[in-house]
Amino acid sequence: MLEVKNINQYYGSSHTLKNVSFTVPTGAVTTLLGRNGVGKTTLLNCLMGVLETTSGTIHINGSDVTGQPSYVRARQGVGYVPQGREIFARLTVEENLLMGLATKSKGALSDLPYEIFDMFPVLNEMLHRRGGDLSGGQQQQLAIGRALAMSPNILILDEPTEGIQPSIIKDIGNAIRLLAARGDMAILLVEQYYDFAKDLADHYIILQRGEVIKSGLGEDMDADNVRHYLSV
Numbered sequence: 001m002l003e004v005k006n007i008n009q010y011y012g013s014s015h016t017l018k019n020v021s022f023t024v025p026t027g028a029v030t031t032l033l034g035r036n037g038v039g040k041t042t043l044l045n046c047l048m049g050v051l052e053t054t055s056g057t058i059h060i061n062g063s064d065v066t067g068q069p070s071y072v073r074a075r076q077g078v079g080y081v082p083q084g085r086e087i088f089a090r091l092t093v094e095e096n097l098l099m100g101l102a103t104k105s106k107g108a109l110s111d112l113p114y115e116i117f118d119m120f121p122v123l124n125e126m127l128h129r130r131g132g133d134l135s136g137g138q139q140q141q142l143a144i145g146r147a148l149a150m151s152p153n154i155l156i157l158d159e160p161t162e163g164i165q166p167s168i169i170k171d172i173g174n175a176i177r178l179l180a181a182r183g184d185m186a187i188l189l190v191e192q193y194y195d196f197a198k199d200l201a202d203h204y205i206i207l208q209r210g211e212v213i214k215s216g217l218g219e220d221m222d223a224d225n226v227r228h229y230l231s232v
């Protein structure tokens with residue numbers, strides 16, 4: 001599981017994350033919700049070691065990774081699906097997936113967990129197409145497949161439904177549900193799409209202006225009026 005304690009982060013003099021603390025348990029989906037600009041992506045970049053924090057600690061499966069570089073965190077078993085997908089447009093689907101194995105010495109198709117293709121058959125069908133030729137939704141599936149290449153025990157997704165057509169949103173939702181049900185993965189889902197998040201969430205966290213202002217059980221999201229914190 002993932003444990004974040006009292007994280008603070010600044011862009012110059014701008015205090016972006018303020019004493020952020022939460023836990024993402026294994027075998028469940030924790031959804032982090034908040035409007036544009038509240039600091040969601042900044043927080044994920046701090047978790048991944050892409051951005052530095054000024055204080056606080058980050059533990060992955062019990063070990064302290066605060067101040068450790070990204071590759072150490074990836075090696076601890078963190079899979080990251082960045083906002084906007086960031087797939088390699090000129091590489092094939094297969095090559096993109098193998099990039100997910102980058103921390104291993106040498107990668108082959110047979111090193112990839114087959115579940116990736118069970119979940120997203122389109123990736124198998126389009127293995128030799130270039131990433132840039134895929135639709136936005138297919139690229140999102142590819143980005144998730146790439147994050148699953150190393151069989152992570154923590155999966156972090158940054159707004160995976162953003163700009164994606166409904167049929168693929170459904171496939172992505174089913175995949176997340178399946179991974180959570182397996183019981184060995186902690187999933188942190190960052191979303192602004194309320195219905196999607198509510199459908200999947202075991203736990204929720206609301207971020208507002210860089211602060212965790214509310215958290216609770218997924219089943220209480222309606223009663224707790226979580227939707228209110230997403231509307232403009």
Ligand SMILES: Nc1ncnc2c1ncn2[C@@H]1O[C@H](COP(=O)(O)OP(=O)(O)O)[C@@H](O)[C@H]1O
Nearest residue numbers: 011014016034035036037038039040041042043
């Ligand atoms: N590289 C950066 N340099 C300075 N400010 C940034 C940078 N990236 C994001 N910000 C600012 O930090 C705040 C949080 O941004 P972000 O984490 O992207 O929010 P979210 O993902 O919740 O939409 C915003 O006000 C944004 O303008």
Ligand SMILES: [Mg+2]
Nearest residue numbers: 040041042083
């Ligand atoms: Mg963002």
